[in-house]
Amino acid sequence: MMRVLAAMSGGVDSAVAAARAVDAGHDVVGVHLALSRMPGTLRTGSRGCCTIEDSRDAWRAAEKLGIPYYVWDFSERFKEDVVDDFVAEYAAGRTPNPCMRCNEKIKFAALLEKALALGFDAVCTGHYARVTRDADGHPELHRASDWAKDQSYVLGVLTETQLEHCLFPLADAPTKAAVRAEAAERGLSVAKKPDSHDICFIPDGDTAGWLAEKIEMQPGEIVDETGTTVGIHEGAQAFTVGQRRGLKLGRPAPDGRPRFVLSIEPKQNRVTVGPERLLAVEQIRGIRISWAGRPVPAAVVDPGSGASGCFEVLAQVRAHGDPVPAAAQVVTDETGDPALVITLAEPMRGVAPGQTVVLYQGTRVLGQATIDTARSPATA
Template identity: 80%
Template sequence: MRVLAAMSGGVDSAVAAARAVEAGHDVVGVHLALSRMPGTLRTGSRGCCTIEDSRDAWRACDILGIPYYVWDFSERFKEDVVDDFIAEYAAGRTPNPCMRCNERIKFAALLEKALALGFDAVCTGHYAKVIENADGSRELHRAADWAKDQSYVLGVLTHEQLKHSMFPLAETPSKAEVRAEAERRGLSVANKPDSHDICFIPDGDTRGWLEERIELSEGNIVDVDGETIGTHPGANAFTVGQRKGLKLGRPAPDGKPRFVLEIRPKENTVVVGPERMLAVDQLRGIKVSWAGLPIPAVDTGEEFDCMAQVRAHGDPVDARAHVERDEDGREHLVVRLIEPMRGVAPGQTVVIYQGTRVLGQATLDSARSLERPDLAPAR
């Protein structure tokens, strides 16, 4: 097969490309230039897609003896990931930019260009597995190493995209083995730190970054009864579950910390309350997509058993889910959690599983407790 290897400049993508070459595929390496500041340098393990990463990707391709290109996707990345991130926060939601990047850049824009150029598949260093069934259909599953499993951030992939996705690290039992393999192959990235945090906010200060891009205005912080107990510099800079940075002038009656329970952007209000009220047991999602062919219950609307996960490294919990359709035929995913989750916010992504199989995902429109009364309006 003709394979386009997406080379991030890290050890995972380098070893994935090496395995694709070793398997006999005709491999070409490509690094995506996503930054609008190409001179940016990585700081430790923060950030990615920098000029340093581009050079590391080139060195890996040179060792592997494969062609190497840099494709400028910075404009598309700004529009589809960065601008979306800002817009979601401005609307009082908590987005996951890695999901958007995988959905709109790595497995939409990149795959689209790869297919147009005659490639059969895109290879990445993600830890996840694609299984082909006897009928030719594809399923997305967790990787062998659950500690490094990245199937959550790939939950946005469609059946058609899975047909052209290659994850050579799927069966690798540990990251240590990947690094050891890179060392044996003479790849200079063998001991390079993993990137973390949001790649376009390399210093990790999400709130400070947002304050420069979202018009913030002072508003009230209210308790669960709607009583004003403080002020904030702008509701959009807060997120559900947040404890630090509230700067309330008086403690709660029981002396325990307060947490952000709800963001009301239209009112520019932040609602806070006790930690126990962060627990939710019903999630409703929009922008639903299915990773592979949907299971029969999706079409019938029947409730089905599943596991729900709302964070890349979060623990999945037992759940029951079903699909509702509105008058325009749009699907809405309703997930009832058997065990409540804490600090779940609109804008986050819920990915549902059966066993190791990823069924699909949705962007949360609401997350609430069926036992908790609605929070009082501000007064």
């Protein structure tokens, strides 16, 4: 038996995960993380995961399970580590993933640190992922049984030390429908609660409008791939690589086909657009590497050459994106900092700096890196 701290978001997944931890005989305590700096905020539709309504739903689930329940205020840490980071990344022309930062900095850093300090053995969440052990007993992160709901991508930031204290009871859940059915059988009121989506701290889903209140926007040029001005924007930071809608171009493309955002240059306050084919990327360079468990031997950098060997991987750049076969290598730059160079076996569309690339071998998550640059074969 372990002392388990169950992170309860107020959704069906975390409620069933906590219930399964209780069934397994663990000593379980439920905790809801108050992340919003406006605790009176109410849920809008099915957006968000940290409103006052979610806190009440989590409390009702804990009461049904007969476990102690607490609310911990992590709003200051959340603002600094997730919200402020999100704004800073967009201001620099990058496209961040706030769920990755929340898992890295809040749920499996700040929360786990506090849990261990209080004598808990593990933190339990409702993520669809699996932790196993290799032949030497070291933890590994793997995809869940239900690939349609698999969330191992957003957990790719977890380290070996963190994986030692993670409990994912939904790893073997066959489908989300089965989890909802189980919640109903247990009498949990969240059984039919809609899934949260989009960015929890932007409740109306208008990311561009929200950013406009946080970043000083200045009008600038929209140019095509030849450098010809084709429109005017109200702020380069509000765009995302791969974006098609909302460009408001004054000059149509010569072939009449849609144009997409190819790059964003905040310093020049310029947005470049072009045909869809120019979104294809064949090589990715990632920084801020972390390994989910022990790195594979081929990823260890040789001190003499300053590079590792090449190793075969599957590269994924979105939470529910298709993994692409690739060859990866860790290299060090002139400052000695490591970078991950990933050469894709087939082009990947619309890769943006700031996104996270997660590497897999089979179902195992090897690790992740933040995309720094992406090279297109059409412009090489």
